[in-house]
Amino acid sequence: MKKISLWVAGAMLLWVSSVRAADQKAPAAEEKFDRQFTVVAIEQDGSKFWIPGTLIVKKGDKIKINLINNIKSEPNTHGYAIDAFGIKEIIARGEPKAVTFTADKSGIFTVYCHQHPKHIGGQILVLE
Ligand SMILES: [Cu+2]
Structure with a gap:
């Protein structure tokens, strides 16, 4: 009798831990990207840049670009546009944004x- 209840308790423990493992896997369902960048808008000697100015990826990559506007002077917002991939975002100082897309063509x-x-x-170089 004792052996059986021990077995049941063991089975229960296994079941509970497998349920827990399934729970812990849930956040992993988050979107995966082949390449992620952080690109920051800065001002230097009166010129305004998105840095790094050149991004290099491969055709077919799923891309995420985190955009941070750190320009202290007015205006408060700057744009980040890549016509080839339909990207056109306005980023306000202190309000980072992310853009995502698939680099589905090379050039x-x-x-x-x-x-x-x-x-x-700048430019994005998409390798074949
Ligand atoms: Cu601007």
């Missing part, structure tokens, strides 16, 4: 601030 594509075309832009 060199322009990155720019669509709010202020005079700001120094």
Whole structure:
């Protein structure tokens, strides 16, 4: 009798721990990206940049770019646009945003601030 209840208790413990393991796996269902970047807008000697200015990825990569606007002078917002991938975001100082897309074509594509075309832009190089 004791042996049986021990077996039942063991089975219960296994069941409880497997349920727990399943629970812990839940956050892993989060979206996965092949490449992630953090790109920061800064001002230096009167010029405004998104740094790093060049991003290099491979065709087919799922990309996430975290955008932080650290420019202290006015205006409060700057744009981050990549026409080739339909990206057009406005990022306010102190309010980071992320953009995600799949780099589904190879080539060199322009990155720019669509709010202020005079700001120094960059490029994304998508390798074949
Ligand atoms: Cu700007």
